[in-house]
Amino acid sequence: MKIIFATQNRGKVQEVKAIFDGSQFEIISLYDLGNNMDVEETGATFSENAFLKAKAVYDHYKEPVLADDSGLMIEQLDGRPGVISARYAGENCTYEDNNLKVIEELLELPEPHKAKFVSTAIFYDGKNTFEAAGELHGIIIKEQRGTNGFGYDPVFIPDGYEKTISELDFEEKNKISHRAKSFEKLKEILTQKNL
Numbered sequence: 001m002k003i004i005f006a007t008q009n010r011g012k013v014q015e016v017k018a019i020f021d022g023s024q025f026e027i028i029s030l031y032d033l034g035n036n037m038d039v040e041e042t043g044a045t046f047s048e049n050a051f052l053k054a055k056a057v058y059d060h061y062k063e064p065v066l067a068d069d070s071g072l073m074i075e076q077l078d079g080r081p082g083v084i085s086a087r088y089a090g091e092n093c094t095y096e097d098n099n100l101k102v103i104e105e106l107l108e109l110p111e112p113h114k115a116k117f118v119s120t121a122i123f124y125d126g127k128n129t130f131e132a133a134g135e136l137h138g139i140i141i142k143e144q145r146g147t148n149g150f151g152y153d154p155v156f157i158p159d160g161y162e163k164t165i166s167e168l169d170f171e172e173k174n175k176i177s178h179r180a181k182s183f184e185k186l187k188e189i190l191t192q193k194n195l
């Protein structure tokens with residue numbers, strides 16, 4: 001079955017394609033389709049935003065869709081950046097702008113800076129909606145290290161590791177990440193439903 005993944009984020013595309021590789025599902029992203037439609041993320045939760053993206057892309061293509069909404073939640077910042085992780089330092093900001101903003105906000109606060117990445121993954125085909133969530137726990141460090149991955153990866157060290165996600169290779173990230181967990185669960189659900 002062909003499924004459109006409602007994202008232009010190349011980091012996410014690479015991760016999710018690897019998860020569905022070898023399954024009965026063929027993943028084609030908005031990036032592959034050259035479609036840069038922008039869905040306003042007006043929801044208050046990851047789940048609401050994931051559904052908004054899935055529904056907008058389904059309404060456009062009338063094909064089964066996968067979407068996720070994800071972000072970073074830092075304990076000492078009361079769960080921020082949360083649902084506004086992508087635009088924490090302002091509209092059109094870079095990943096680096098966001099990392100520097102988080103580092104600055106944590107400067108005066110005692111270590112460790114506990115945090116988690118969360119992902120809600122959704123499948124929607126106009127009839128069925130299936131949803132699964134995943135988390136990755138760790139700490140934020142106050143310098144950026146490594147060049148792999150995207151977003152907050154250079155400042156996040158997963159529990160049990162000494163390297164930031166940006167210092168891990170792609171396969172390692174894709175074994176432990178929040179997105180790997182949510183999409184693995186969703187893949188299980190879709191396989192069982194025999195869609």
Ligand code: IMP
Nearest residue numbers: 068069070071072085086150151152153
């Ligand atoms: P979304 O595209 O609306 O789900 O926004 C996700 C944002 O959360 C990204 O732009 C990143 O800032 C952050 N984020 C989500 N997943 C990851 C990850 O795996 N690594 C680093 N940052 C992430």
